[in-house]
Amino acid sequence: MLPTDSRKLSFSRCIADGDLVIVYERHDNMKAVKVCDTGVLQNRFGVFKHSDWIGKPFGSKVFSNTGRFVYLLAPTPELWTLVLSHRTQILYIADISLVIMYLEIIPGCLVLESGTGSGSLTTSLARAVAPTGHVHRAASAREDFERTGLSSLVTVAVRDIQGEGFPDIFCGLADSVFLDLPQPWLAIPSAGKMLKQDGILCSFSPCIEQVQHSSEALRSNFTDIRTFEILLRTYEVREVKMESCQGDEGSSLGSLPCKRRQPSSEGRNGSEISSSPTVMARTSGEARGHTGYLTFARLKCVT
Amino acid sequence: MSQKNPEEVSNQNPRITWEGCSVLLDINDGDRLVFARLTAASSLKIGNKNCNLQPLIGCPFGSLFQVDNGKEGPFLSRVLPTTQGNSDQVEGDYLIISESKDNRAIVDNNTAQSLTGEDIDALRRQGATGDEIVQALIANSATFENKTSFSQEKYRLKKQKKYAPRVLLRRPFARSICEAYFKKYPARIGFLRVDSLSLLLSMANVTAHSDVLVVDMVGGILTGAVAERLGGTGYVCNSYLGVTPYPMNIVRIFNFNNEICKRILQSPLCDLCSAEDGTIAQTEQLEVALSNQKQSNDEIMSSDSPPNSISMEGNCLSSENGSMDIITETAASPFIKPCKAAKAGEKAPQEATKLWRENGFSSLIIAAPDLDAWSTVKELLPLLAFSAPFAIYHQYLQPLATCMHNLQLEKMAVGLQISEPWIREYQVFFDLKFVFLFNLSLFFCNETR
Structure with missing residues (x-):
């Protein structure tokens, strides 16, 4: 887990047999796996063969037999x-x-x-x-x-x-x-x-x-x-489109949070100023007391 | 003049002060915090008296000193605590609860103390120690006896602080330096609180043999804290935009030996980026975000960057900010006595930058209140090794929210999170028999604050 003078994270460092990797599915779903030539990892995404991982750099996206993917991260104490x-x-x-x-x-x-x-x-x-x-x-x-x-x-x-x-x-x-x-x-x-x-x-x-x-x-x-x-309080970040008072009433549903940036031209003629998307943060509900x-x-x- | 050379210093027991070492002096239990360098000639002004710091040389850190009046004026003498000396105080705590006295009869009409200023001066001339003057003041106070023991203790402490000030000798560590700056000059360290600093170091996986890239516009506290954790291995690369390095005076307050100082290098960002294929870094593109409002929110964003980060060529903003002004505090720290310390922050030699470009940095920490978080991180992420963690500090939430949103959109990193540490200190009442009262006092505390 810890670097030494000769063995540290670098552009050329690749996953090898015997390495410990953190399999990252989502920010709240990770698993530590010891890489082994013959090993396989099975999860809800399907079957991953360790042999596919060897030789890839840490941080790589790897795919299962069903085409779903996980990331392989270098382990840290965190x-x-x-x-x-x-x-x-x-x-x-x-x-x-x-x-x-x-x-x-x-x-x-x-x-x-x-x-x-x-x-x-x-x-x-x-x-x-x-x-x-x-x-x-x-x-x-x-x-x-x-x-x-x-x-x-x-x-x-x-x-x-x-x-x-x-x-x-x-x-x-x-x-x-x-x-x-x-x-x-x-x-x-x-x-x-x-x-x-x-x-x-x-x-x-x-x-x-x-x-x-x-x-x-x-x-x-x-x-x-x-x-x-x-x-520790954590925050969720969303891009939100805000409707201004002057906008036409027909598109008032536009204030729903949307994850991806959307073209601001959909069905709104000339009212672009009133609907510019803004990135906003709010506290996550799950904070530990x-x-x-x-x-x-x-x-x-x-x- | 007779400063020891760094080789000697590195063999020194780090828990005992030496001539030329940097110390943090805590005067009267946190009332005043002063950074000083111990030399035979250095002195400290306490109240209206100048005390020579010579007696502090060769003492273990943690030693307590008291100002005493000597024939040749005030001097600092060591106070040795008796390990069991708190027994009377324990009794005091019992009294707070059981006694029936209160302070309602005390009227503030300035007649309670019968000793005058001249009397005290006369005592001093007779060579009375600070403690003796405090005793005399107590003896001549008409109201002291009627006070609650809590008030008596408060009175005694107040007089002791004035007539027999105490100086605690502390080691300058990232912790104590950050705490002292946060208390005295928070703006100089970008309102970076010690809990935020510790999170940054953890999130960025700072450890021996790492090469850590930092953007430190918080006076050098970040660079120093990273170097402390590297312990003379790896490198901390303090990078900057333009041609002028950011000030890092705080690094000199740490007692770094030569080996650690050699590991602190500075490099302009363009040197680090220039050899990258395709992207010729336009460091001038970074915008300066000026924030003049006051708010003490700390936000930290941390993440691990995957290797398949999208190439940046197509995404560079083409802004026309040719020249830029970065607002930083260039004023030297007012409370360190100027004196030579080992040199840290040499310009990174070519071999070092070449190595970093080839291998990538092990991690990145940005604490730059005056730089736009997103454009900065966009520029720096490609310099990190694959899967390397990074952490960004800002005292405002919005720049980090925007930054995180953009990083997600461009799929440059995974495990992104914005978090805000929230720390509070508790006052713990010692007597177990009165748990109920303790809870009550906590409640009152909340009410009055």
């Missing part, structure tokens, strides 16, 4: 998040990008992550610490980052962080710690031991009661404790 979103409760892109920014994660950082989710944040953390940093993820189940090609940047261990805390070997070495736990306050003392001075902790909790309890636990060793909520609270805090500097 697309990966969209692919995962069908599975479990995950962190969304707005939260993820804010976490990376506020944790001040840059290449070379050592990041400890403790989470129960599907690992949608982990790919973004790995992208941010690459090429020299590392993400140590403690999870309730062993997961595979082989598929996304991140196994050199991510180490997963099964560990009960709330009960045992982080392993002592990271004491004072972590640049940032991320907690996604039901009772984060239990892990906060351990997280404080892991962090370098002035290092940053983030805790993600869906309920304000959890935030309060965590904030209370943070007060003794941390400073700059701040809680945020971030949401609440994801969770992000609490950030900085380890106090005592020496």
Whole structure:
């Protein structure tokens, strides 16, 4: 998923056997597929042979046996998040990008992550610490980052962080710690031991009661404790023909939204000024109301 | 004068300040934010006093300093927090709820304080510390005892800010720089809020070894943020229309080492486009969109571009804008002390532009409030590698709506989306026993704001 010096997206880079591609049907329908010589993909558009894909550049339009098409995109952590979103409760892109920014994660950082989710944040953390940093993820189940090609940047261990805390070997070495736990306050003392001075902790909790309890636990060793909520509003764009008052009444249905630009001459003699199409935006109805609270805090500097 | 050379700086522990390093100084808990470069001679004006910044050199970031009065005038001294020092404050929170005092009896008639200005000056001459003056003011206040503990704390803080100001030493990161600019001079960064900036970086898949094309008309905050994420690998190509590069002074505030600075290159757009077959880029065709109204909407559009984007030859607008004026703020940042930092933003050498033309950029970010989004992106998309993501920022919705509509019509990209991040900060009340009260106070908050 992540570029290296010799292997990055370019005009000449083609899809090869073993590559991970994101099959894009629509903006709300994507699927991750590992390309394999003999593989086939079946969906509502028909049957796609992987062998047809090999050798084509990323981003290509490919056709099924029935002549319908999908796009094959190069994977990114954002697309990966969209692919995962069908599975479990995950962190969304707005939260993820804010976490990376506020944790001040840059290449070379050592990041400890403790989470129960599907690992949608982990790919973004790995992208941010690459090429020299590392993400140590403690999870309730062993997961595979082989598929996304991140196994050199991510180490997963099964560990009960709330009960045992982080392993002592990271004491004072972590640049940032991320907690996604039901009772984060239990892990906060351990997280404080892991962090370098002035290092940053983030805790993600869906309920304000959890935030309060965590904030209370943070007060003794941390400073700059701040809680945020971030949401993303999306917009729909349409080209609309507006009818002016002066226009003839017979064509008042012209104000229906139309997706494509239409010739403005249909049955309207001389009234073109009143019906010029305008591009307009409106908020999409499906906006998520609440994801969770992000609490950030900085380890106090005592020496 | 004795600035360390960049090689030395790169071996430096980045969490401890060094001579010549750039820092963000947070004065009195966010009341004032100042960017400064630490040298033996640099100083900071706090209130009406000038304090030398020498004591800050060699201290870990995150250290807290307080202005103290010394024999030779005011100086900054380090304050070490006691880790368990908040216990009294916890008690204070209980008191807010349980005490029955209120402020109704307090009349603002300017007679409550019996210490005069001269008295305070006299205290200072005797060498009293700021904390001692605050204590004296409290002791001589007729109304202090009758205030609620919340008001007492507020009073104490107000006096401490005046008589014993505190300076917090912070690392200049994309986050802190963006926050500071947004608070102080939002227009200089095109009203780009930190959550929008973080989305741009995510949407454009900025990571090590990428070649990122940017159009940065937001003072350099975007270029700097991208370079920070590249960590001395790949390139950030800061492109511009015409012959004058856009100012990117903010890049100098980051503590970039030589390796990172070398990865920040500038290139005129015509150099990047010129060798493309068929389309001779007419950069002058771009129109300048002037927007003078104030609105703080942030819009971000992101997408992945497919390779079968329609060739652009037939679609070029033929406008006659031969020359153009781009309205940008050329004034240097007023709050950084001019001093040499490692050089970033060299003109891209031919080998680099050749490589970019052959391979395509890994991603594109546009944050150009003064350029028309559609014509800009139309010009730049062909420079991207196939399937490369791009993200466009604008503080107004309409330019992005038009841009997205046109991109859809011309089938130049898939996965287009316009989104607006909405962030809000919460004030969290600490005591768990009073969850109900907390909710109530939130409600009041909403009422009064």
